[in-house]
Amino acid sequence: MNYELFKAINGLSHHSAILDSIMVFITEYSIYAYALFLLAMWLFGSTKGRQNALYAGFTGIAALIVNYLITKVYVEPRPFVEHTVHTLIPHAADASFPSDHTTGALAISIAILFRNKKLGWPLVIFGLLTGFSRIWVGHHYPIDVLGSIIVALVVGFLLFRFSNVLRPIVDLIVRIYESIVHKNKSTNHNL
Template identity: 50%
Template sequence: MNYSLFKSINDLAGHHPFLDGLMAGVTNNALIIYAIVLLLIWFIGKDQYKKTVVYAAITGALGLLMNYIIGHIYVEPRPFVSHKVNLLVEHAADASFPSDHTTGAFALALAVLFVHRKIGIGMLLFAFLTGFSRIYVGHHYPFDILGSIIVSLVISTVVFKLSPFLEPIANTIINMYNRIPLVPKTTEKVNSKSL
């Protein structure tokens, strides 16, 4: 079933130039796009938004750490190692399960979604596109993507629940930033209960 789902999506690759370009672009640049979005939130947003960026960074890092551990416990070969696939983007033949790109995308999106719905929904939709693109270009099976979503959901929920304990870290980072000369400053007093 996992391979059948993979094949039905990956078989689309190589036949639609626009779709191929879009999926390759998403797969190559998704995490860069997320980084740009988080930087914009940081520079434009007030302190409450900056806290969300800190929590998102923690969530993303923990998600990737969890993937690293899982990848050493359960080694699933990439689809292009085990099968003939339409490989649109070259990739190292490392562990396939779970997908780091998808975990990173969902971890960041969910961390923002829990606090700022409108921005988070847009990021979450892009995370689904990122996951789909990883299958489309031949890098991952659908179950790799599902595993990544589960890892991201668990980690982002834990970080959200622990945010009151992580708040001193976020406040320290924000205060250090606000002491840097010639950067946009915020004078907002953050109410931690609103997070």
């Protein structure tokens, strides 16, 4: 069933240059879009926005560590290794399960969603689209994306539930940053 669903989704590729270009763009650049989003939250957001950006960053990193540990226990070959697949872009023949791109995108999205629903839902949708694009371009099976969703949900929930453990670190980083920025603004204002 996993392979049949993969064929159905991946079979949509190579029929529309526009759709293929969109999926390739999402699959290659979504993680950079998330990084830029967190950077914008950090630079232009309030104290709460900076805290949320840090929580989201920590959640993404923790989820990717879980992915790494999973690949040390279970290795699933990529679809193009086991089958004849016409991928849209090349990729290393490393472990397929779970998808790092999808996990990172959704872990960040879920962390933001728990703290800000208005920002979180569009990010979750984009994270799911990232997972879909990974199947479209031929790099992952649907089960890899489902595994990523589960990892992101579990890690996102746990880090939100136990965010008080991270709170001193998050607060310290934000305080140091804001004191430096405030000090620089005061110095520039006095000149």
